[in-house]
Amino acid sequence: MDAFRQDLRQAARLLVKHPGFTAVAVMSLALGIGANTAIFSLVNALLLRPMPVARPSEIVSVFTSDFSGPIYGVSSYPDYLDFRRVDALSGLVAWAPTPVAISQDGQSQRVFAETVSALRAE
DSSP, rough: OOOHHHHHHHEEEEHHHHHHHHHHHHHHHHHHHHHHHHHHHHHHHIISSSSSSSSSSOOOOOOOOOTTTSSSOOOOOOHHHHHTTTTTTTOOOOOOEEEEOHHHOOTEEEEEEEEEEEOOOO
């Protein structure tokens, strides 16, 4: 234990003697710890934490397409009405991104909102 205390005192003396090195070392540690914390928080929120729904394994996306368009084409409202008749698709909702303008104090800003249908009653 004595050797550890001596090593600790010597390290403290060297850090006080070279403040530039100390500042760079502390800043490097702070940036590394901060970056790791930020990345873990993002991964935890998006990938590790379970979804806040009752049965997340039953969530699906429904797309329509034909041979001339993209694979994941946009469904029309009449298609949505047809899909609502299928019992296997309970809780079906339709949504579409919509550009809107928000004004406050004479300043207007364009943002994207989502137009969402009502949840089908069970």
